[in-house]
Amino acid sequence: MFLAVDYRWNWAGVWRYRGQFALGWLTTLGLSLAAMVVSVAAGFLLMLGCRGRWMPVRLICAGMVELVRGSPLLVQLLIGYYIIAEALHAGFPMLVGIVLLGSFHAAYLAEIFRGAVESIGASQLEAARAVGFDRMQTYRFVIVPQAMRRALPGTTGQLVSLLKDSSLLSVIGIEELVQKVRVMNAASYAPLEGYLPLAAAYLIVTLPLARLARGLERRFAYET
Amino acid sequence: MKLEARSLVKRYGSHVALDGASFSTGPDDARVIALLGPSGGGKSTLLRVLGCLLVPDEGHVCVDGRDLPHDEVGAQAERRGNGFVFQGYNLFPHLTTLQNITLPLQEVHGMSALQAEQRAIEWLHRLGLEGHEHKRPSQLSGGQQQRAAIARALAPRPRLLLLDEPTSALDPVMTGEVLDVIRELAEEGQSIVLATHEISFARKVADQVVFLAAGKALECSPVSRFFQQPESNLARQYLEGLSRYR
Ligand SMILES: Nc1ncnc2c1ncn2[C@@H]1O[C@H](COP(=O)(O)OP(=O)(O)O)[C@@H](O)[C@H]1O
Ligand SMILES: [Mg+2]
Numbered sequence: 368m369f370l371a372v373d374y375r376w377n378w379a380g381v382w383r384y385r386g387q388f389a390l391g392w393l394t395t396l397g398l399s400l401a402a403m404v405v406s407v408a409a410g411f412l413l414m415l416g417c418r419g420r421w422m423p424v425r426l427i428c429a430g431m432v433e434l435v436r437g438s439p440l441l442v443q444l445l446i447g448y449y450i451i452a453e454a455l456h457a458g459f460p461m462l463v464g465i466v467l468l469g470s471f472h473a474a475y476l477a478e479i480f481r482g483a484v485e486s487i488g489a490s491q492l493e494a495a496r497a498v499g500f501d502r503m504q505t506y507r508f509v510i511v512p513q514a515m516r517r518a519l520p521g522t523t524g525q526l527v528s529l530l531k532d533s534s535l536l537s538v539i540g541i542e543e544l545v546q547k548v549r550v551m552n553a554a555s556y557a558p559l560e561g562y563l564p565l566a567a568a569y570l571i572v573t574l575p576l577a578r579l580a581r582g583l584e585r586r587f588a589y590e591t
Numbered sequence: 592m593k594l595e596a597r598s599l600v601k602r603y604g605s606h607v608a609l610d611g612a613s614f615s616t617g618p619d620d621a622r623v624i625a626l627l628g629p630s631g632g633g634k635s636t637l638l639r640v641l642g643c644l645l646v647p648d649e650g651h652v653c654v655d656g657r658d659l660p661h662d663e664v665g666a667q668a669e670r671r672g673n674g675f676v677f678q679g680y681n682l683f684p685h686l687t688t689l690q691n692i693t694l695p696l697q698e699v700h701g702m703s704a705l706q707a708e709q710r711a712i713e714w715l716h717r718l719g720l721e722g723h724e725h726k727r728p729s730q731l732s733g734g735q736q737q738r739a740a741i742a743r744a745l746a747p748r749p750r751l752l753l754l755d756e757p758t759s760a761l762d763p764v765m766t767g768e769v770l771d772v773i774r775e776l777a778e779e780g781q782s783i784v785l786a787t788h789e790i791s792f793a794r795k796v797a798d799q800v801v802f803l804a805a806g807k808a809l810e811c812s813p814v815s816r817f818f819q820q821p822e823s824n825l826a827r828q829y830l831e832g833l834s835r836y837r
Contacts, residue, residue, distance in 0.1 A: 494681035497644060499671035499699035512685050
């Protein structure tokens with residue numbers, strides 16, 4: 368606390384680095400967006416796999432979900448980047464980072480999607496069979512549209528977490544927002560100033576998303 | 592239509608829902624066949640087997656001389672020629688009344704969007720649902736939902752219409768609305784299999800009765816004989832129990 372009292376704020380240093388700050392922010396947004404797309408797509412496929420007719424596929428998908436959910440993202444980034452991607456000569460840290468971040472959240476999304484799909488009652492599935500739909504048509508016309516509404520609030524929350532987790536990608540050398548601010552703080556001899564706009568830059572995106580999630584939750588709470 | 596079942600067995604886990612049910616309707620063609628019997632007797636299960644919505648574990652069903660397939664592909668093809676109506680309506684809640692009917696017409700029966708819509712509107716109007724085409728099922732009364740479900744089942748012109756206690760969830764006024772519709776369909780010659788507890792309705796409309804209890808078909812006889820002189824004690828008790836207050 369007494370540090371704060373004595374601290375002489377130096378905003379000029381921060382202002383000089385605004386270009387870098389903006390670049391970091393756009394990087395964070397861009398790679399998060401890409402990772403969101405990866406996570407939703409992979410999460411959907413994992414959910415289908417977990418519900419599949421084929422026992423080995425079911426086991427593999429369920430195992431992957433458990434493995435990913437059972438260890439910290441930081442550890443997965445380090446192993447995924449320095450061991451696996453290295454061995455595969457993958458290059459492109461940005462791409463590897465997007466895939467790792469996306470897969471981590473895909474495991475959580477798969478569980479959210481599975482819960483939503485399993486909440487669709489047996490009578491709806493029977494009605495789908497009764498009108499003559501096959502398995503694909505049942506997913507496409509009956510299960511997915513109804514499950515999507517139920518999964519929306521949880522999914523939005525998960526995507527907010529993804530955006531925040533993107534800051535960890537600095538450990539594999541990606542110059543996203545947090546990393547830019549660290550560099551900026553060091554270079555401008557202003558160790559604290561950068562952190563306040565940093566928080567604001569995340570909140571500008573996460574607060575509306577969280578609000579959206581709550582709104583959706585309330586809206587779908589009325590539906591049965 | 593003629594229905595013949597030979598030693599049908601259907602189990603849910605260790606519970607035996609159909610326990611070697613055998614019957615044969617006839618010798619005359621029946622338009623409307625009523626499945627009667629106490630709750631838990633296997634009416635819903637038998638109805639689903641007759642409509643190919645369920646495949647029996649053992650036994651065979653013969654509809655108009657054709658053996659029903661036991662493989663999923665064959666069962667689906669057969670199912671697409673039938674219309675089902677359930678006790679709980681089972682409309683798709685995320686679709687409008689109209690879409691509930693047009694979607695299967697387009698996706699299963701290969702009709703164009705325009706044809707499907709015309710056909711759907713025709714049926715909705717016939718069943719007294721004009722003005723409700725663009726409402727969701729949750730905005731309709733139970734009777735309206737059930738009539739929409741009947742419209743969905745009939746729009747593809749099914750060979751066989753199968754109804755599982757279609758009025759059990761409805762109040763007496765709505766029950767009347769729905770029974771009127773079913774009766775009209777029967778009079779127009781639609782082949783119908785109906786599981787119900789509405790015995791006075793069954794007596795008026797059905798040609799044949801199959802009486803089920805504990806997974807067995809205890810009786811299969813023309814409607815007048817079943818109601819005047821039921822053969823089994825169980826059927827007699829069932830009829831007495833149901834007619835006590837009507
Ligand atoms: N999906 C199911 N799972 C387990 N048991 C069932 C299922 N459906 C029906 N049953 C049981 O099978 C028996 C016959 O049921 P059902 O065919 O619904 O009879 P009814 O329609 O005459 O009441 C009942 O004892 C019921 O509890
Ligand atoms: Mg029943």
